[in-house]
Amino acid sequence: MIINTGGRTDTVQYYTPWLLERFRQGFVYTRNPLFPSKIIRYELDPSVVDCVVFCSKNYRPILPYLREITDRFNTYFFYTITAYGKDIEPNVPLVDESIQTLAALSLAVGRQRVAWRYDPVLLSGKYTVERHLETFRYMAGKLAPHIDRCIFSFVEMYRKLEYNFPSLIPLSPAEMDMLACGLGRITAENGIYIQTCGTDADYSRYGIHRSGCMTLEILGRANNADFRHLRHRGMRKGCHCIASRDIGAYDSCPNGCRYCYANTDFRKAEENYRKHDPSSPLLIGCVSDGDEIIRGVQKSFLKDDDGAASVLKIVRERKHEFE
Numbered sequence: 001m002i003i004n005t006g007g008r009t010d011t012v013q014y015y016t017p018w019l020l021e022r023f024r025q026g027f028v029y030t031r032n033p034l035f036p037s038k039i040i041r042y043e044l045d046p047s048v049v050d051c052v053v054f055c056s057k058n059y060r061p062i063l064p065y066l067r068e069i070t071d072r073f074n075t076y077f078f079y080t081i082t083a084y085g086k087d088i089e090p091n092v093p094l095v096d097e098s099i100q101t102l103a104a105l106s107l108a109v110g111r112q113r114v115a116w117r118y119d120p121v122l123l124s125g126k127y128t129v130e131r132h133l134e135t136f137r138y139m140a141g142k143l144a145p146h147i148d149r150c151i152f153s154f155v156e157m158y159r160k161l162e163y164n165f166p167s168l169i170p171l172s173p174a175e176m177d178m179l180a181c182g183l184g185r186i187t188a189e190n191g192i193y194i195q196t197c198g199t200d201a202d203y204s205r206y207g208i209h210r211s212g213c214m215t216l217e218i219l220g221r222a223n224n225a226d227f228r229h230l231r232h233r234g235m236r237k238g239c240h241c242i243a244s245r246d247i248g249a250y251d252s253c254p255n256g257c258r259y260c261y262a263n264t265d266f267r268k269a270e271e272n273y274r275k276h277d278p279s280s281p282l283l284i285g286c287v288s289d290g291d292e293i294i295r296g297v298q299k300s301f302l303k304d305d306d307g308a309a310s311v312l313k314i315v316r317e318r319k320h321e322f323e
Helices: 011-025 095-109 128-146 175-191 216-223 266-274 308-318
Strands: 002-005 027-031 038-044 050-055 075-080 114-121 149-154 194-195 292-295
Touching: 011 027, 011 050, 050 216, 075 095, 075 216, 095 114, 095 128, 114 128, 128 175, 149 175, 175 194
Parallel strands: 002 050, 038 292, 050 075, 075 114, 114 149, 149 194
Antiparallel strands: 027 038
């Protein structure tokens, strides 16, 4: 199975001590977003975790400690760096600082494990098509030696954006095409592999590859691991990624990005952030009397025939912890 540490919140930027402690303890709890009284336990053991996937806008807090995880697990790192400033991403480092941190991350883990995410691409009065392409060109020139690939997506017009980001300008098909053409040209000039995320749109005419940014092929090549050929069902329409298990929590990221899909609103995220206990198995809060703890299904995707046996072995050895 694949553990995802950053799909619901920027765990690395704000919760690194907790994350490291969970790997030291060898397990983690996560609440079911639809049924909050149900808590799922996942073992954080290389015998049952095929790869640990990170996604963050600032890896600086975890850089000195990464080997605690990378020495034991297969890993892959998505680093989001966009053209936006503090008006849209209030608590995210600025571009040049982020570029420096990505270069340090790449040096620590190897460029084959680092993907640059330039998303979501959105338009406003300040962030025009021309500004995107200008900033992207600058970034691509700096990041090309340090990354495995570049991934981009166009903003999805979630209903919450109507009140979180009323100045957002919907992208027209012509503007999407103009942006795709420019991004494809710039990455070709810099020798960067580029692909889309979360869409079935075809921009191959611009040298842009189709969606599927977290596939077993990508994770396997980055870690020299041999995965089975499995269907990638994705998480939503247009997504072609392999299923993963996220250990974070929604409404807990203090970055304050105005386009965020994982926060209902910034105030709720700040409130939950204050409830964080670094010693708790849960990211937010603690286990209460009415909670039910269940074991998560952890099946290996590796070709190794011993994968299933390893899962059963770990579960049996730790079964007493639930009794």
